Amino acid sequence: MGVGIQVDNLNAWYGSNHTLLDINLHIPANQATALIGPSGCGKSTFVRCLNRMHETNPVAKVTGSVRIGEIDIYADASPVEIRRRIGMVFQRPNPFPTMSIYDNVASGLKLNGFRNRRVTDEVVERSLQQAALWDEVKNDLKKKSGASLSGGQQQRLCIARALAVDPEVLLMDEPASALDPVSTAKIEDLIFQLKSQYTIVIVTHNMQQAARVAERTGFFLSGKLVEFDSTHKIFTNPGDKRTEDYITGRFG
Amino acid sequence: MPGPFDTPDPVKQTPPALPPGQEPSAIRKFLLSRGSSALADRGFRWLMIGCALSIFAIVALIATELVMRSQLTIAKFGLKFFFGTAWDPVNGDFGALPFIYGTLVSSAVALVIAVPLAVGVSIFITEMCPKFLRGPLSFLTELLAAIPSVVYGLWAIFVLVPLLREHVNPVLMKLFGWSGLFVEPNFGIGMLAAGVILSIMILPVISSLTREVMTSVPHSQREAVLALGATRWEMIRMGVLRNARIGIVGSIILGLGRALGETMAVTMVIGNRPDIVKNLLAPGYSMASVIANEFSEASDDMYLSALIEIGLALFIVTIIVNALARLLVWAVTRGAPARVN
Numbered sequence: 001m002g003v004g005i006q007v008d009n010l011n012a013w014y015g016s017n018h019t020l021l022d023i024n025l026h027i028p029a030n031q032a033t034a035l036i037g038p039s040g041c042g043k044s045t046f047v048r049c050l051n052r053m054h055e056t057n058p059v060a061k062v063t064g065s066v067r068i069g070e071i072d073i074y075a076d077a078s079p080v081e082i083r084r085r086i087g088m089v090f091q092r093p094n095p096f097p098t099m100s101i102y103d104n105v106a107s108g109l110k111l112n113g114f115r116n117r118r119v120t121d122e123v124v125e126r127s128l129q130q131a132a133l134w135d136e137v138k139n140d141l142k143k144k145s146g147a148s149l150s151g152g153q154q155q156r157l158c159i160a161r162a163l164a165v166d167p168e169v170l171l172m173d174e175p176a177s178a179l180d181p182v183s184t185a186k187i188e189d190l191i192f193q194l195k196s197q198y199t200i201v202i203v204t205h206n207m208q209q210a211a212r213v214a215e216r217t218g219f220f221l222s223g224k225l226v227e228f229d230s231t232h233k234i235f236t237n238p239g240d241k242r243t244e245d246y247i248t249g250r251f252g
Numbered sequence: 253m254p255g256p257f258d259t260p261d262p263v264k265q266t267p268p269a270l271p272p273g274q275e276p277s278a279i280r281k282f283l284l285s286r287g288s289s290a291l292a293d294r295g296f297r298w299l300m301i302g303c304a305l306s307i308f309a310i311v312a313l314i315a316t317e318l319v320m321r322s323q324l325t326i327a328k329f330g331l332k333f334f335f336g337t338a339w340d341p342v343n344g345d346f347g348a349l350p351f352i353y354g355t356l357v358s359s360a361v362a363l364v365i366a367v368p369l370a371v372g373v374s375i376f377i378t379e380m381c382p383k384f385l386r387g388p389l390s391f392l393t394e395l396l397a398a399i400p401s402v403v404y405g406l407w408a409i410f411v412l413v414p415l416l417r418e419h420v421n422p423v424l425m426k427l428f429g430w431s432g433l434f435v436e437p438n439f440g441i442g443m444l445a446a447g448v449i450l451s452i453m454i455l456p457v458i459s460s461l462t463r464e465v466m467t468s469v470p471h472s473q474r475e476a477v478l479a480l481g482a483t484r485w486e487m488i489r490m491g492v493l494r495n496a497r498i499g500i501v502g503s504i505i506l507g508l509g510r511a512l513g514e515t516m517a518v519t520m521v522i523g524n525r526p527d528i529v530k531n532l533l534a535p536g537y538s539m540a541s542v543i544a545n546e547f548s549e550a551s552d553d554m555y556l557s558a559l560i561e562i563g564l565a566l567f568i569v570t571i572i573v574n575a576l577a578r579l580l581v582w583a584v585t586r587g588a589p590a591r592v593n
Contacts, residue, residue, distance in 0.1 A: 056478060058383075084481030094472040098494050108480040111490060158476070165480060 002199030003069035003168045004029040005050065010064035012045050012054055019045045021223045023064070027216070032191055032200040034210035034231065037220035038246070043203045046220065047171045050201065051086040052079040068169060084112065087162030087198075091174040093154035095146030095161070101128075101137050104146040104157055108165035123164050131160035132190055152183025159190060163198075170194065172202040176209065188213050207247055211235050219243045315567065322561035324554050333561055339526040339542075341550075346558035348565045350526035354443065354536035355569065358518060359511040361447025361532065362454055367504055369451070370458035371493075378466045379488055390463065397456035405520030408449040413440035413521060416448070421533055433532050439523065444532040446522035450514055454507035461506065465499030466492055498581060505577045512570050515540035539566040 005027040012020035020042045027033045035043040048054040049062055052073060066073050073082045095104050103110070105124045114120065124141070128134040133156040137144070146157055155175060162170060172191070176184040191200055191213045204210050210217050211231055218228040219240075227234060227243045238244045245251055276284070319326070325333055325346060336347020377389055417440030424434040424444075434444075469492050477491035493500070523535020524545060539562050550556040 051479065053475065053479060056475070080481055080483050082481075083479055088479035090472060090475060090479075092472055094470070094476040096473070096476065096490070096494070098497070107477075107490065111477070111480055111482050111486055161476075161480070 002030045002197065004199065005169065005201075006065075006067040007050075008065045008067075010046070010049060010066060011062070012042075012049055013061040014045075014057065015059040019223050020049070023225050025218060025225060025228045027199065027201060029199050030196060031215040032195040032202060032213050034214035034217045035201065035203045035220060036205075036207055036210050036217060036246075038251070039205075041220040042223040043218075043220045044173050047088075047173055047201055047203050050169070050171055051083050051088055053083070053088065055079065084165065085167060086169045086171060087165065087167035089155070089158050089162055089170070089172045089175045092178050093151060093158050095149070095154050095157050097145055097147035099146055100142045101144055101146055101149070101157065102141040105160045105164050107161060112165070124160075127160040127164040128157075130163050130190075130194065131156040132186060132193075133157060133160055150183075152179050152186060155179060155183065155187060156190070159187075163194075167198065169199045169201065172200065174203050174205060177205055184209070207235075219246060221246070315564075318560060318564040318567060322557045322564055324557035325561045326557075328554070333558075334565060337526075337528060341546075341555045341558075344552075344554050346554075346561075348539070348562055350528050351537055351539040351542050351562055352565060352569060353528045354446075354522065354526075354538040355512055355540070355566065356573075357532075357536065358443055358446040358450055358522060358538055359508060361444060362450035362511045363504065363508060365448060365451035366455045366458055366507060370455050370462055370503075370507075371500065373455075373459045374462040374466055375488055375492075377463055379484070379492065390460070393456050393459050395456075396452065397460075401453065401514060401516040402520075404449055404453055405517040408445060408517060408521045409441075412449060413445055416440050416445055425533075432530050435531050435533065438533055439535065441521050441523045441535060442533050443522065443536045446518045446536070446538070447532070449517050449521055450511045453514060453517065454511050457510055458503045458507040461503030462496070462500050465496040465503070468499075469495045497584070501577070501581050501584075505574060508573060508577070509570065512573065513540055513566070515544045519544055539563075539569070 007023055007025050007027075010020055010023040011018070023046060035046060037043050045054060050066060050068070050073075054060050054062055062074065065075070068082075068086070071077055071082075096107060099107065102124055105127050106120050109120055109123065125134065125138075128137065133153060136153060137149070137157075146154065149157060155178075159175070176187045179187065188209060191202060194200060195213075195215075202210075202214065214231045216229065217231040217234040219226045219234065219238075219242075221242055227238060227240045229239065233239075234243060235247060238247065275281075329336065329346065333346065334348050334352070336345075337349050338345045338347045339350065340346070373389075373393060377386055377393075381389060417438055421434065421438045421440070421444070425436070425438070428434050473495055474487055474491045477487045482490065518538050519541040522538055522541060524537050524541060525535040526537045526542070527534065529536075543559050543562055543566075546555075547559055550559055
């Protein structure tokens, strides 16, 4: 089951560029939360701060606190321990091209030294089923490489890979922006199915997508969280003029 | 009746006329003045075909020349030449096996030392080293490739060989003497010295290519592994080395090619004795070395023919080793394509 996320006074920098300014918000457990905003507004940086991927860039810096469940991820644990609890799906599908489909899904388990073959088989099947990919690949699990699939299938494979380690939170950084409409619809269905079991944070360029999948939506602009509310409120009666301008297409 | 989406008959179409008194733009005029360039394109195509074919021609020429010039020994010894162990120019008895053995063993020693070192250097440079050190360090490793091999040979004689004799070999004999690979006599020069100097010479070839392949692994692969909760070493193993392995094997093949053919430095430290012994501290001989050493003193036709056939053997061994290496790459990567998206 998922856990909630409490963010307090989060600031982030790339070199001298202050990309996130005093972000405060609470992301509820077992719901989908969408983050929208124009390019460069800091929404991707924000999700990368939630699993400490931001700091893999040598010039990056973070202050403030992020509590995921009971853990302050910047005070109580190492980045490696944090990332084992939080799955991430990236903008461009990035399956491991030298591994079979099966090994791609099992890679998180293998990486952490999990050896039980029977359980691994079960986890691979369950994860692929959750990612709605099982029926398409079940016959060549170990024959085909992860890179031999189509773009949309690759992205669902990446989702299965993230789900296989049973994460408490699933972060998705524009998971459908590189995909065609059919694949996008499949990914959205998937988010809909998964959000009862996982806390999902999804960054998206596509406002309709946010409206379709998320209970809550946050609007970022120039590194600030302008508004964070229920998706319904954001899209029908936004409290801030800038949010209204953005969702009605006046800029961005 | 034409349907609504049919394109109109091209014959009826007239080019859009410019309004009277208006010239086409300078760019349009320039582009119209160019022909189809078909001739240049065809010429380029044939030029490239010629370049590609010249490779085959050179290889074929070398092979025929080697076979023609070693007619005497081929006729006298046949295939036995490659398996004979005698090397007696005075009585006209020749066999290539000790030289083949020496070339293969010294190259193998070189790979055993150079491959882990080169991969380690590449990992350090691409994944761990601070940015300001990256340039100088890469430059230094590549500088090793620019040193002439005779200089390596001199350095080996005056520095490496005494070092091996006084400090390294005694330890090896003590620890691994039981294996039979490191036993008396300890001259310093010998198969091990040749292997060590070769390893230093092929290090830059392997490490610079390995570094290049590792750098070209997309950043998204590293992020994918990190996001699964990998430590740095696990990220390098699963995200980088695994994706780069075909390129790394390719760089090892290139390094091996250089080791097999290296002449000068090896000649200076291998000991130049055509023996086949298990002991790596004992002197040996290599194919390239025997040609370099004895070509000028090959007084009769049979002797000369034998040396040229050694060259033929080197040619064949190189081809076989390369083919085996490619087979290995093919076998390892058969299941999964090498494509990195």
